[in-house]
Amino acid sequence: MTTPELSFSTHDTYPPEECAVVDQGLSEFNDASAPLHEVEAISCFARGPSGQIVGGAVGRRWGSCCELQQLWVEPAHRRLGIGSTLIRAFEAHASRHGCTAFYLETFSFQAPSLYIGLGYKVEYERTVYPHGIVKYHMGKQVGSAAYAA
Numbered sequence: 001m002t003t004p005e006l007s008f009s010t011h012d013t014y015p016p017e018e019c020a021v022v023d024q025g026l027s028e029f030n031d032a033s034a035p036l037h038e039v040e041a042i043s044c045f046a047r048g049p050s051g052q053i054v055g056g057a058v059g060r061r062w063g064s065c066c067e068l069q070q071l072w073v074e075p076a077h078r079r080l081g082i083g084s085t086l087i088r089a090f091e092a093h094a095s096r097h098g099c100t101a102f103y104l105e106t107f108s109f110q111a112p113s114l115y116i117g118l119g120y121k122v123e124y125e126r127t128v129y130p131h132g133i134v135k136y137h138m139g140k141q142v143g144s145a146a147y148a149a
Contacts, residue, residue, distance in 0.1 A: 044090040057090040066099035103139035
């Protein structure tokens, strides 16, 4: 078998056309190996009196697993319990879909103590980032009836 000559290029951006080819190829490979089409989006938002979004929790669920991918609260509304309320509502919604395993990643300058206070445990710590920043992989397991209302 002969290998064609290849050329390699590096970029400081994400060239859309090239990235689309990689995304498509990876999607085809993954779909053949696992039913990733079952992954579903899940989200929860906090709104102010005029309907403006002041916070949100965004993630995805797959079977009994749920990943919190993003949590954000507008600076003027931080430290008022909105983040905790968002996470609890996000988890409760996921629990109603059968999720019992929750996980997330957060940096040391974000809110690891918030997650620990909500029952998450540090499962892995990555300490290779500049400026002493640490990235935590956190998770928690809950009973299937833990959020039943």
